[in-house]
Amino acid sequence: MPPLLLLLTFLLPPEAGTEEIIGGHEAKPHSRPYMALVLFTSGEKRSCGGVLVQEGFVLTAAHCEGSSMTVILGAHNIKELEKTQQVIRVRKAIPHPDYDPDTLSQDIMLLQLEIEAKLTRAVQPLRLLGNVTQVNPGDKCLVAGWGQMSPSGTSASKLQEVVLTVQNELKCKSAFRVYSAITEICVGDPRNTKSCFKGDSGSPLVCNNVVQGIFSSGKDDGVPPGVFAKVSYFLPWIKRTMKHF
Template structure:
């Protein structure tokens, strides 16, 4: 999950399209078991491919670019886990009743990369499974703020996987500098984070949708990184949750009060129609290089309207 360093030398970025590789937790350490009770593992066919976190008993937040297929039988959300490869009495497993991407999510620019998952039943809150707090609307994190990123995934570029949940620190980078490093691909809806030292440390495939945590609140969602994990020219990018608090509340409260709720449309990559979910799953799964998923930066340039 964790792999990226900030280096101020500006080489030409080696960018690639969104893709799938093993998930990485490089430069991190194992957390105390069940000390991050809000973390969620989103799985297909029993394999973890995206992270998420519990924001209400029936709602998990993740990234819009994670390919969440509605009504796909083997798609599930696991809460209360520490070791994904072992059965744990603490684990609670859920199906996905509804998958709602932000209506302005743009898969080319990766802007508005946020998604809510409505579980098929409410989580039982206990010492292993808890909600996490969200920030107030439009709160920013100052450059230099040290946050943490949590997730499961490979611990090296050679496919080594951890046996337990991992965590590493990342430091918020000035948005202006980040835009320079990313050649304008960073919007005001994003945070940038990088390691403070020479240790490879950051996010990569499979950490998508996971939390950026500061003082027990989740401020960001893992969104994308450079084409290659550990590329020192590009800080990791996180969705800025505080810009979406009103939208989140409208979705959740709309489902609590059905009489006044609108029909919410899924994100653009969610399959529709008879058999479409299975077809989309097969196409995505066939193109995978490993069990993880991370949105790679778009190869095309000049896509951001505010690229200053």
């Protein structure tokens, strides 16, 4: 199927229940060449974000697993056929073995691609460092994604980005039924409206050009904070898994 038709097949209306950026702005085209759009079927056609961490692997959220999984790299406007886009099927989805779909704990997954991505100006991995340093409350990090720009608004066709502030773990412990400071990061100032929302599940939290988190969940009304899987905790599993496959 041509890339444009594939994209249009998977584009979702605002009410479809995907996580997206609120309070952000359009990113400079292809300035985030590590960004991936993950398309899949789970009862209905859905999409998530992701990050290319190696030519053959994309890191995303475990709850983004489904059938007919495809990754699109090098995209800015997902409603147009861009020469920069690479559409690659997923060979194997590898969720963390301790992922719990009921609580969304350990909500992280590697996608092995059928063919390795061709590295271009618009497609570049955000490689994992040997030791990912910890983030601290007050640190400002970037998240990018495609989708709704307000809880009741329409989905954006062009990549949006937003700068979010890491929060004290108590903010998430009071906002969510289950939260672990060991495996998760609390992100987004409750005093403003900037946040990830429905469609950005799986999108990376990037701090000083390092992948620190993978967006897992937020509140139904889109009010921050949100919860990200802590990449530093999962780094041994990520590296071991990529080496094995």
